[in-house]
Amino acid sequence: EDKVVQSPLSLVVHEGxxxxxxxxxxVTNFRSLLWYKQEKKAPTFLFMLTSSGIEKKSGRLSSxxxxxxxxxxxxxxxxxTGDSAIYLCAVVKAAGNKLTFGGGTxxxxxx
Amino acid sequence: xAGVIQSPRHEVTEMGQEVTLRCKPISGxxxxxxxxxxxxxxxxxxxxxxxxxxxDDSGMPEDRFSxxxxxxxxxxxxxxxxxxxxxxxxxxxxxxxxxxxxxxxxQGTRLTVV
Numbered sequence: 001e002d003k004v005v006q007s008p009l010s011l012v013v014h015e016g017x018x019x020x021x022x023x024x025x026x027v028t029n030f031r032s033l034l035w036y037k038q039e040k041k042a043p044t045f046l047f048m049l050t051s052s053g054i055e056k057k058s059g060r061l062s063s064x065x066x067x068x069x070x071x072x073x074x075x076x077x078x079x080x081t082g083d084s085a086i087y088l089c090a091v092v093k094a095a096g097n098k099l100t101f102g103g104g105t106x107x108x109x110x111x
Numbered sequence: 112x113a114g115v116i117q118s119p120r121h122e123v124t125e126m127g128q129e130v131t132l133r134c135k136p137i138s139g140x141x142x143x144x145x146x147x148x149x150x151x152x153x154x155x156x157x158x159x160x161x162x163x164x165x166x167d168d169s170g171m172p173e174d175r176f177s178x179x180x181x182x183x184x185x186x187x188x189x190x191x192x193x194x195x196x197x198x199x200x201x202x203x204x205x206x207x208x209x210x211x212x213x214x215x216x217x218q219g220t221r222l223t224v225v
Contacts, residue, residue, distance in 0.1 A: 032212045042202065042216035043154075088154065092212040097142055098167060099204075099214055101154040 002027040004091050004102035012108045017079050021105045023089030024071040033072050034099065035063055036088040043088055046074070079109045113137075115217035117203050123223045129191040132220045135184055136205030144204040144214060145178055145188050154202070160186065161208050193224045 003026040013019055023033065032050045036043035047056045049065035049072060056063050060083075063074045076083055086106050090099040116135040124130050136143045144159040158168040160180045168178070175194070180186040190197055200221050206214040 034212060034214075041218050045213050045215070048211065048213055096166065097161070097206065097208055097212060098144065098156055098159050099212065100156065101146075103153040 002091070002093070002100050004089060004100055006087075006089050006102035006105050008105060009103070010106035010108070012110060013079055014110050015080055017109075019076040019079055019083075019107060021074040021076075021087050021089075021107070022071060023074070023102055024069075025089075025091045025102075026070065027091050027093055027100070029094040030067070030070075030091065031094040032092045033065055034090045034092070035072075035074050036090065038086040038088055038104070039084075046087075076107075079107075081109050081111055083107060084109045115203055115205050115215055117201075117217035117220050119220060120218065121221045121223075123225065124193055126194055126224055127192045128224075129189065130193045130197075130222060130224075132188040132201050132203075132222070134186045134188070134203030134217060136186070136203070137215055138184070140205035140207050140215075141183065142206045142208045142214075143180060143186050144206075145186070146202040146204065146216075147199045148202060148219075149199045157188070190222075193222075195224045198223050 007022045034048045035046040047063045052067040060077045065072045086104040088104045089102045118133045145157040148154045157170045158178045163180045178188045200219045202219045204214040204216045
């Protein structure tokens with residue numbers, strides 16, 4: 001059975017801190033890993049990763065995939081209160097196009 | 112682009128009633144997903160369609176749940192009869208088959224069964 005596990009479950013930081021979120025997966029025929037941010041409503045897309053070792057960056061957020069370790073990290077530097085959200089990781093297999101999500105990491109950034 | 116449109120946004124119904132959730136995918140997208148989100152189980156895939164054809168419905172909880180996609184711009188998820196344990200947020204998402212795996216989500220329908 002396919003598995004996507006995120007850690008930690010939740011964390012509380014202060015503005016300006018750096019946050020590192022983890023996503024590990026066990027799937028056959030891996031194709032891509034995606035990160036989403038969910039505030040109060042719909043998950044919104046952040047990154048898609050397909051190749052190991054290539055960092056994707058958007059402002060203060062960055063992510064990298066390690067196919068050997070079957071994992072990915074999402075970093076947020078200089079956190080702001082607007083970064084408070086649930087961060088979701090999803091994996092897509094080569095056959096088909098469905099996204100299998102992990103349980104998410106809830107991040108709370110305090111002023 | 113209006114994005115994925117779901118209706119209703121909120122639904123409160125009594126146990127035993129039929130509930131129908133609706134979704135309009137992004138124009139030009141040919142893959143549509145129905146997800147359910149709860150605190151306990153997170154975001155679970157119920158069913159997805161490619162080119163209006165159901166591809167994987169292994170996540171549909173039981174026979175009380177059914178989904179249809181009669182055309183490229185409309186899908187429904189029906190629960191009959193509804194039960195309190197069906198209370199959750201139901202999301203619809205769409206993407207382009209072979210166009211990258213990025214899926215776009217609707218705003219969700221919050222269903223409460225009392």
